[in-house]
Amino acid sequence: xxxxxQNPLFLSMQEGKNYTIYCNYSTxxxxxxxxxxxxxxxxxxLFVLLSNGAVKQEGRLMASLDTKARxxxxxxxxxxxxxxxxxxxxxxxxxSARQLTFGSGTQLTVLP
Amino acid sequence: GAVVSxxxxxxxxxxxxxxxxxCRSLDFQATTMFWYRQFPKxxxxxxxxxxxxxxxxxxxxVEKDKFLINHASLTLSTLTVTSAxxxxxxxxICSARxxxxxxxEQYFGPGTRLTVT
Numbered sequence: 710x711x712x713x714x715q716n717p718l719f720l721s722m723q724e725g726k727n728y729t730i731y732c733n734y735s736t737x738x739x740x741x742x743x744x745x746x747x748x749x750x751x752x753x754x755l756f757v758l759l760s761n762g763a764v765k766q767e768g769r770l771m772a773s774l775d776t777k778a779r780x781x782x783x784x785x786x787x788x789x790x791x792x793x794x795x796x797x798x799x800x801x802x803x804x805s806a807r808q809l810t811f812g813s814g815t816q817l818t819v820l821p
Numbered sequence: 822g823a824v825v826s827x828x829x830x831x832x833x834x835x836x837x838x839x840x841x842x843x844c845r846s847l848d849f850q851a852t853t854m855f856w857y858r859q860f861p862k863x864x865x866x867x868x869x870x871x872x873x874x875x876x877x878x879x880x881x882x883v884e885k886d887k888f889l890i891n892h893a894s895l896t897l898s899t900l901t902v903t904s905a906x907x908x909x910x911x912x913x914i915c916s917a918r919x920x921x922x923x924x925x926e927q928y929f930g931p932g933t934r935l936t937v938t
Contacts (some may be wrong), residue, residue, distance in 0.1 A: 752929040
């Protein structure tokens with residue numbers, strides 16, 4: 710079964726703190742995507758990770774991919790309130806169709 | 822980056838009527854588009870894969886006669902919810918698949934909130 714598991718599902722953190730969101734997936738893939746969703750809005754692409762060991766950073770967010778461990782992490786550094794949102798990882802398990810299987814999302818709240 | 826639009830952004834309809842949602846790739850051609858459904862505070866659920874010029878591929882449990890998908894051109898896919906019922910109320914999001922150079926990234930539309938009364 711193709712599964713993508715994120716944890717935690719809910720995360721409250723203080724401004725200025727660091728934290729990591731984890732995304733585990735069930736079978737081989739070398740394509741993983743991270744998205745952000747604000748309430749009532751659609752998905753905003755954050756990172757595209759296409760190979761083992763890939764690391765990408767944008768501002769206070771850094772994403773990495775370990776295909777051998779079937780694990781991706783989204784690390785938040787010195788959180789600010791504007792980062793409050795729901796974060797999804799999605800994995801491409803497919804062949805040519807390139808379908809995505811989404812994790813259940815992590816609802817992040819950054820408290821002042 | 823690539824832009825995908827959806828229309829309408831919000832629609833309210835009465836039970837028994839049909840509603841059409843359009844998904845357009847504005848600055849690139851998309852041979853493959855996807856339709857998702859999202860319930861409040863839940864993840865995205867893939868409904869179907871729409872391929873230009875051919876029939877859509879529906880996920881298990883999605884009624885193809887209820888959710889009609891047409892992908893008549895490389896920039897437009899439509900989802901028609903037929904004989905809508907209140908349980909069809911949801912947030913519908915489309916995406917268009919980019920090319921190999923983009924890592925086959927999916928670009929998401931802004932979503933359509935459907936309310937069936």
